[in-house]
Amino acid sequence: MNTNPKTPSATRFSADYNLRRHPFALASGEKKQRNYIIMGAGGHGAVVADILRASGKVVLGFLDDGIPVGTKVLGAKVFGKLERCADFPEAVFIIGVGDNAIRKKIAQTYTVEYGQAIHPSAIIGEAAEIGLGTVVMANSIINPRTKIGGHCIINTSASIDHDNNLGNFVHVSPGAVSGGDVSIAEGTHVGIGAVLKNGISICSGTVIGAGAVVVKNITEPGTYIGLPAARI
Numbered sequence: 001m002n003t004n005p006k007t008p009s010a011t012r013f014s015a016d017y018n019l020r021r022h023p024f025a026l027a028s029g030e031k032k033q034r035n036y037i038i039m040g041a042g043g044h045g046a047v048v049a050d051i052l053r054a055s056g057k058v059v060l061g062f063l064d065d066g067i068p069v070g071t072k073v074l075g076a077k078v079f080g081k082l083e084r085c086a087d088f089p090e091a092v093f094i095i096g097v098g099d100n101a102i103r104k105k106i107a108q109t110y111t112v113e114y115g116q117a118i119h120p121s122a123i124i125g126e127a128a129e130i131g132l133g134t135v136v137m138a139n140s141i142i143n144p145r146t147k148i149g150g151h152c153i154i155n156t157s158a159s160i161d162h163d164n165n166l167g168n169f170v171h172v173s174p175g176a177v178s179g180g181d182v183s184i185a186e187g188t189h190v191g192i193g194a195v196l197k198n199g200i201s202i203c204s205g206t207v208i209g210a211g212a213v214v215v216k217n218i219t220e221p222g223t224y225i226g227l228p229a230a231r232i
């Protein structure tokens, strides 16, 4: 149900609409109710649980290497370490870890069925594609023909314009904005409130600091801050 009176319901994300655009979701049996397990029971994992519930999914519980068995997170239990994922062959998994490198390591270590967590308030444009394992948070916008890789995080109120291309394991932080035709290579972290000018490319191994304004291609890995963004 569209709860935001300012936004026409036709432009809001719905599970059905997503399935039509993402055949892999159909193949993985998303049409029937599945139980989700979140790998990572920290703050980001809790947000993932909230998103899954908001989109009508069932959160079975969490796995975490550092949080004691039995700990409750938003009412759902930590079952044990990540290696216990094999004990839940019927479940769909999301890696609820904000750090891009750790998320990648977990995805490479554990071969399970990864799903998506997409908040119902996210706006996803026509012909946009979103990879498995990706989390799209509340009030974010992904405009038409943008491709988002697997295990990405599109954080709260991030705005990604048309024809962007995001590699796997990218994190676009809350309130960050990219113009049209932006490419962001694998593993990049775009900080809170950063701005990416339309048409630019950002290479892998890059961190864009909070509030930075990137106006040119970034071809050297590193950390970039300020306006215009410069390497530190």
Ligand SMILES: CC(C)(COP(=O)(O)OP(=O)(O)OC[C@H]1O[C@@H](n2cnc3c(N)ncnc32)[C@H](O)[C@@H]1OP(=O)(O)O)[C@@H](O)C(=O)NCCC(=O)NCCS
Binding pocket: 098, 155, 173, 174, 190, 191, 192, 207, 208, 209, 210, 211, 212, 223, 224, 225, 226
């Ligand atoms: C850019 C960033 C990665 C640098 O982290 P760091 O290497 O630990 O750097 P420090 O915090 O030690 O800061 C080093 C210097 O840069 C400055 N600085 C840090 N981040 C800055 C930013 N985003 N813009 C401008 N200056 C910044 C600090 O004030 C400090 O200046 P000083 O040496 O004059 O005191 C980090 O500050 C940042 O912006 N991370 C993004 C956070 C984010 O978006 N998180 C999302 C969570 S959902």
